[in-house]
Amino acid sequence: MNITRQKGCKDILPDEVKIWQYIEKNIKEICDSYNIKEIRTPVFEATELYARGVGDETDIVNKEMYTFLDKGNRSITLRPELTAGVVRAYIENGLSSKIISPIKLWYTGNMYRYEKMQKGRYREFNQFGVEIFGSDSYLADIETIKISSELLRRLNLLDKVILSINSIGCENCRNEYIQKLKEFEKPYLDQMCDTCKVRYNKNPLRMLDCKEVKCAKILRDAPVITDCLCEDCKNDFEKLKDGLNKLDIKYIIDPGIVRGLDYYNKTVYEYVSKDLELAVGGGGRYDKLVSTIGGAKTPAVGFGIGMDRLVLLIKEYELDKNINEVVDIYFLTDEDTYFESLKYVDELRKLGYVVETNINNKSFNAQFKYANKVNAKFVVIIGEEELNNNECSIKNMDTGIQEKIKLNIDSIKEKIENAWI
Ligand code: HAM
Secondary structure (H helix, E strand, O other), X not given: OOOOOOOOOOOOOHHHHHHHHHHHHHHHHHHHXXXXXXXXXXXXXXXXXXXXXXXXXXXXXXXXXXXXXXXOOOEEEEOOOOHHHHHHHHHHOOHHHHOOOOEEEEEEEEXXXXXXXXXXXXXXXXXEEEEXXXXXXXXXXXXXXXXXXXXXXXXXXXXXXXXXXXEOOOHHHHHHHHHHHHHHHHHHHHHOOHHHHHHHHHOHHHXXXXXXXXXXXXXXXXXXXXXXXXXXXXXXHHHHHHHHHHOOOOOEEOOOOOOOXXXXXXXXXXXXXXXXXXXXXXXXXXXXXXXXXXXXXXXXXXXXXXXXXXHHHHHHOOHHXXXXXXXXXXXXXXXXXXXXXXXXXXXXXXXXXXXXXXXXXXXXXXXXXXXHHOOOOEEEEEOHHHHHOOEEEEEEOOOOOEEEEEOOHHHHHHHHHHHHO
């Protein structure tokens, strides 16, 4: 029997890896420019971390976790998300006393959710995320929106998504709102789906997220959380919206955004694809999570963006054409001149050029065909005669012009750079 990969997992082949690398390069550049430090945490953690952190009534913890007992009888879970793990690492490593506050961390990594599969929904997927600890200001919320928008802008995806924002208030105003919501829902409960009936007692806010038409219809007239915010939360939300307007970041206000994880308070937001029914990223403030997991009271805010979904959108809109890998130079040689050519090849590679050589040991014609196929911009030809005269030919594959030049790095570089100007 053939062994195949597990349901919901992907092999990422070289053609797609280049898209991933392009995204990763942009993530690193953006985070470096904001002085955000990278953190890497384990792929599995104690199950308790997610039960306490993400919330035992959430779908993630209830239905989607890969949980098992290890050989020491410990309950272990493959991380379904990374915020809780980063918070655990922040507390356990005493980062608050080691790094100047606010502490800004970024990560990418695989995570695991046992979900029903559909386009863009996998059981093993990857997220890029940023978490900021130690600022209770709405300015930190804006910073996270700025960073996530900047990544989408660089990938040419910003106009392909809608940013929806909401405030779910603090503990006080949210609890008051939940009472109002439950009063509204009570008479309709019989007409609602089974999930909503369960959520009514366990997690009533999540009912707002129900995709069943009959429930959505009823909930359309439900009280709106942003009308029930306390003075503090209302002020912060107004300032947040003002700030986004000043930065010309486009958003809509969607009181239905409650997020699928229990740790949020105040600001929450999601980026949703305009054309595919998929959330590309989401985040918000979570001022209670650090203390829930055992640390000191620490305000925090962050987001996670699904990298698989970024790749999917890039392919869907055929934006990967712009990120094709390039071969700058192909060195065309015969077996005798091959080794002599390598000293120039390696020198050019050190200078940052992408250079390929004749490792097939094929004819000049076959090598030209190969150089064409890999879209080499230049071909440097070194035959016996050229080598004896300390010369080489260089062909600009765009213009077709071929010239003889001195065989040294400076003359090769000069030809290439002049052609690029
Ligand atoms: P989340 O909304 O559960 O948030 O996930 C963030 C993003 O991960 C989603 O918007 C989506 O793009 C991607 N994603 C989630 N599940 C899957 C899946 N099964 N397959 C493919 N992509 C998926 C969080 O995880 C929070 N930790 C985000 C956060 C960080 N909040 C504050 N800090």
